[in-house]
Amino acid sequence: MRWNELRSEKCSLARTLSVIGDRWTLLVLREAFLRVRRFEDFQKNLGIARRVLTERLAHLVEESVLEKHAYQERPVRHEYRLTQKGLDLYPALMAMVNWGDRHYADADGPPLVHTHKSCGHDFHTVTTCSECGEVVDPRAVRVRHNIAG
Amino acid sequence: MRWNELRSEKCSLARTLSVIGDRWTLLVLREAFLRVRRFEDFQKNLGIARRVLTERLAHLVEESVLEKHAYQERPVRHEYRLTQKGLDLYPALMAMVNWGDRHYADADGPPLVHTHKSCGHDFHTVTTCSECGEVVDPRAVRVRHNIAG
DNA sequence: TAGCTAAGTCTTGAAATGGAACTGAGTCAA
DNA sequence: TTGACTCAGTTCCATTTCAAGACTTAGCTA
Secondary structure (H helix, E strand, C coil): CCHHHHHHCCCHHHHHHHHHCCCCHHHHHHHHHCCCCCHHHHHHHHCCCHHHHHHHHHHHHHCCCEEEEEEECCCCEEEEEECHHHHCCHHHHHHHHHHHHHHHCECCECCEEEEECCCCEECCEEEEECCCCCECCHHHEEEEECCCC | CCHHHHHHCCCHHHHHHHHHCCCCHHHHHHHHHCCCCCHHHHHHHHCCCHHHHHHHHHHHHHCCCEEEEEEECCCCEEEEEECHHHHCCHHHHHHHHHHHHHHHCECCECCEEEEECCCCCEECEEEEECCCCCECCHHHEEEEECCCC
């Protein structure tokens, strides 16, 4: 299977990966969530090849994860901002950050600390069931095909 | 920056991506969560180049995400099983599935339906704050460096 | 006029991928 | 006891993607 056939798979994970599943894209989004918006800043922070960055940003714009917004004329300069669809990736990003925190943090603790402004506490994300609110254990989940879909 | 330098970044996302962030690895894990365990089955289901599959499985075993377990002698045959560390990736996988369900499902609904055995309902995962239990909005989160870490 | 900035594009060699054929250890059926 | 089959890889080659850095364009600044 080719990578660009992923999009047409009958699988939401495959479809998601067709957008964010290649090398670099998730790190570009990390920067975006940390309020980075400009080409030069993405490039400096990540040390990514400029050609690859150009291509990744264009793809994310095409998929409406980022939007390109002119912040000045003469010369025209653009910045890249997360859309709502982009913000919707936050749970996925945080789940990966959590996993890294749990399994790869060194003795001093995780590199970043997240504070929930709503309640004022440092926190990590917890994945719960939309119906009963309990923490979800993978062994407690049954999967079936949606016959219609 | 090279991909193999990711692991030494002071960032949990980068560290996580050094394990699961390349083409194919997350799809291999999708299969693992769907109870696939054997080389041939991964290969058939994914249509991945065998060389790449060999390399990905070895990497996941090296990182203790999967473990290789002999299921028969004469000839020795192995299968790959998720470890607890591998199961811990479930929230990340499900967050990506949710995003795909939300933004790429066709009219008939998402491809797979998940049932929570504990409560008996079809569900999707919700990302909540470990401290107050509320749903987390990215705009309500402040990030700071862990000075020690 | 020279130098600077932002946001790219171009070039080139190195690395990763896809596809298909091949290998090796053992089983099975005739 | 020969031939076909299975599983889990390994090998080879052409194609694709990536890393790194030089170059380009449009306008600004001193």
